[in-house]
Amino acid sequence: MEPSTNRQSTHSLRQIIGVTRMNLKGIPLRAGTSMVIVIGMAGVVGVMMAVLAMANGFLKTFSDSGHADRIIIMSKGSGNLGASNLTREDVATIVDAPGIKHDVDGKPIVSAETFAAIPVVDKKSGAEVSMTLVGVGPKSLQLRSELTIVAGRMYQPAVHELVVGQMAQQRFKGLNVGDTVQVLDSQWRVVGLFAGNSKLFESSIITDNETLLSAYRRNSFAGVMALLESPAAFKTIKDSLTSNPTLQIEVQREDEYFAKSSQWMTGMLNRIAYLIGGIMAIGALFAALNTMYAAVSARTAEIATLRAIGFGATPVVVSIIIEAVLLALLGAVLGIAAAWLLFDGNAIRIGNLSLQQVITPALALRGVLLALVIGLLGGILPAMRAARLPVADALRAV
Amino acid sequence: MNYFRLIWSGLWRKPMRTVFTLLSIVVAFLLFGMLQGVGSAFSEARGRQHLDILVTNARFYMDMPYSYYDRVKSIPGITGVAYQLGGGGAYGDGKNGFGGPATDPALWFAVGPQYQMPKEQLQALINTRTGVAVSVALAKKYGFKIGDKFTLKMRIPKTDGSTDWSFDVVGIFDNVEDPGSGEFMVWNYSYLNEARADNKNTLGRLTIRIADPDKATTIARDIDALFASSGVPTSTKTEKEFSNNQLQQIGDVGFFTKAIIGAVFFTLLFLTGNTMMQSVHERIPELAVLKTLGYSDTRVGLLVLAESTLLCLLGAVLGLCATLFVFPLLRQFTGLGGLPIEVITLGLGIALLVALLTGLLPTLRVARMQIVTALNRH
Numbered sequence: 001m002e003p004s005t006n007r008q009s010t011h012s013l014r015q016i017i018g019v020t021r022m023n024l025k026g027i028p029l030r031a032g033t034s035m036v037i038v039i040g041m042a043g044v045v046g047v048m049m050a051v052l053a054m055a056n057g058f059l060k061t062f063s064d065s066g067h068a069d070r071i072i073i074m075s076k077g078s079g080n081l082g083a084s085n086l087t088r089e090d091v092a093t094i095v096d097a098p099g100i101k102h103d104v105d106g107k108p109i110v111s112a113e114t115f116a117a118i119p120v121v122d123k124k125s126g127a128e129v130s131m132t133l134v135g136v137g138p139k140s141l142q143l144r145s146e147l148t149i150v151a152g153r154m155y156q157p158a159v160h161e162l163v164v165g166q167m168a169q170q171r172f173k174g175l176n177v178g179d180t181v182q183v184l185d186s187q188w189r190v191v192g193l194f195a196g197n198s199k200l201f202e203s204s205i206i207t208d209n210e211t212l213l214s215a216y217r218r219n220s221f222a223g224v225m226a227l228l229e230s231p232a233a234f235k236t237i238k239d240s241l242t243s244n245p246t247l248q249i250e251v252q253r254e255d256e257y258f259a260k261s262s263q264w265m266t267g268m269l270n271r272i273a274y275l276i277g278g279i280m281a282i283g284a285l286f287a288a289l290n291t292m293y294a295a296v297s298a299r300t301a302e303i304a305t306l307r308a309i310g311f312g313a314t315p316v317v318v319s320i321i322i323e324a325v326l327l328a329l330l331g332a333v334l335g336i337a338a339a340w341l342l343f344d345g346n347a348i349r350i351g352n353l354s355l356q357q358v359i360t361p362a363l364a365l366r367g368v369l370l371a372l373v374i375g376l377l378g379g380i381l382p383a384m385r386a387a388r389l390p391v392a393d394a395l396r397a398v
Numbered sequence: 399m400n401y402f403r404l405i406w407s408g409l410w411r412k413p414m415r416t417v418f419t420l421l422s423i424v425v426a427f428l429l430f431g432m433l434q435g436v437g438s439a440f441s442e443a444r445g446r447q448h449l450d451i452l453v454t455n456a457r458f459y460m461d462m463p464y465s466y467y468d469r470v471k472s473i474p475g476i477t478g479v480a481y482q483l484g485g486g487g488a489y490g491d492g493k494n495g496f497g498g499p500a501t502d503p504a505l506w507f508a509v510g511p512q513y514q515m516p517k518e519q520l521q522a523l524i525n526t527r528t529g530v531a532v533s534v535a536l537a538k539k540y541g542f543k544i545g546d547k548f549t550l551k552m553r554i555p556k557t558d559g560s561t562d563w564s565f566d567v568v569g570i571f572d573n574v575e576d577p578g579s580g581e582f583m584v585w586n587y588s589y590l591n592e593a594r595a596d597n598k599n600t601l602g603r604l605t606i607r608i609a610d611p612d613k614a615t616t617i618a619r620d621i622d623a624l625f626a627s628s629g630v631p632t633s634t635k636t637e638k639e640f641s642n643n644q645l646q647q648i649g650d651v652g653f654f655t656k657a658i659i660g661a662v663f664f665t666l667l668f669l670t671g672n673t674m675m676q677s678v679h680e681r682i683p684e685l686a687v688l689k690t691l692g693y694s695d696t697r698v699g700l701l702v703l704a705e706s707t708l709l710c711l712l713g714a715v716l717g718l719c720a721t722l723f724v725f726p727l728l729r730q731f732t733g734l735g736g737l738p739i740e741v742i743t744l745g746l747g748i749a750l751l752v753a754l755l756t757g758l759l760p761t762l763r764v765a766r767m768q769i770v771t772a773l774n775r776h
Contacts, residue, residue, distance in 0.1 A: 042665070113493045
């Protein structure tokens, strides 16, 4: 009996649905092998989510802290604040530029800053890392209005006093209000803590800029941070400052500067996620192929019967692919859920930086797409084999 | 009875299934090898302990005055001191860069005998002001040979105002404790100090060899006490403490890596176990026949266990071999030359464990099954 090959398309669709339903109903019978795809995909997607969440968390640490209406002014060609150097004359010229927001007292909301580092000890691991100590201007808390003093008080100028970011105080020893910290050859006192939804700033210590300059015997600043009247004022101030022949500086928005700073690490972490995920995906693909070939093999008689009674090759192929894809998707969902439960919000410390793993819907989507691809690839070859089964031989093999 | 042939043919009963399972195992062990290899770079100091070496840096991440070297030299119990200041910059189109310690080469190689180079090359480095010795890894990366010249664009301006520093390759050295590791160069402090425009006579680090390792802590304290109330206090640690601390800073990453390895193997266990169960299930009648012929329960059970062991070991060996090839390519991230041996031994151990775990259930089943019931199934 010839299998009909010239059915109408609606009949084809009905055939596809019919065979697929039959397939899916049979999955519990093949629970063991089917679980192989599910668990395999769960593992791949779970691991990928966890590593991507790390990259995401690292990015967020920086992007959450940068604002579009704040700018960073550094010396030209320095690339980062560590290499930048501005003289007092430079700073005096910069703070008078148009576009900077002024406070109620008529003064520009800016902070001329200088950087130092002190060794601190991690409470959990005992590791010694370097903590950033920033000498900030008197209006630094107006500049970074998201930050407030949450314990103790602000430092007084010309005295050796420090205000510690809350994340730093929580993570490292000896940074509580009232503790003393050695900076160079003298003891400085912690008089307050600040916080404000910024992992980046909260992982540092601030003090008065002039006090820090004199302690380190410096007479120039690393950079000037300023608050703009509005994000749109960026062009105004940039044009004004760069066209000034007495200044050799570069101006950047704070959020763009932070984005660039985190680029290398974020890119690296993303690459690692895809490398590990890719290798695991290959392993999962083998697992999927295993399962689907076994599924086809176990149902040789079934498939042959279907073909013998007139079902076309296409419905058989499509139904097998759908089965593979659905199992893979189930695995992906499990993997995403597991990763979310175990890793979302988990803190990872790298050096003096803390990041929090964050799993977002966008990330989950990538896991789902991977599952789709693997399900497809894992289903196609076995499906083709099923379609090409010589009907008579297959029936005999029962 | 050729057991091996029996086991081998049992494995290849369904070739495609075995191949896919084998490949999954290979992938799992490749991943294990890479992650564990990288992880071991994060969790242990490499090479010998060097208990007789101290490292002095400025406590507040600055440069130290050159005079510190002279003062440390004369402390009792110290047999050798090398000073250095790190310097490096962009090479070529600016996308690449490298650097290394500017030092007194004779002192540096004396205090760090794990770095070795032919005597004549060391002498050439001492005699050539702009001379530089590059590590084997660095030479390999950029194709440097003795006699080559190159320029680095550094952030340190010279007295003539330019930032281009030129070098002559006069030597190639390697770390015999971790061959092929570390991409850096060693050059002359005299060149750096004389040619630089400002910040002269500053040092980044002192590396100190002491006569008696037991005195390490006291000598370290003495050194720091010397400079405690100066403008640049120091922090002196044993070399072991120093490198352990650097590794501890990324401890969370190490833990995370282990978690991933765990996830990979859990997934793998499931896959392999499932395959073994299936494979055994299909052959129950044959195994029953073997029992009928007189083979003991134990022997038949062991046959099954041997099969799973062979599969796992084969996959593990292939996967670890693949790692051996791939790992040196990751040198950029790990700073290691080759895959540490303990990764391979650990991998094989884990392979045996996986074999045991996945083979256990089928083995017990086969060992305990009644011949009559089994044959009846057919």
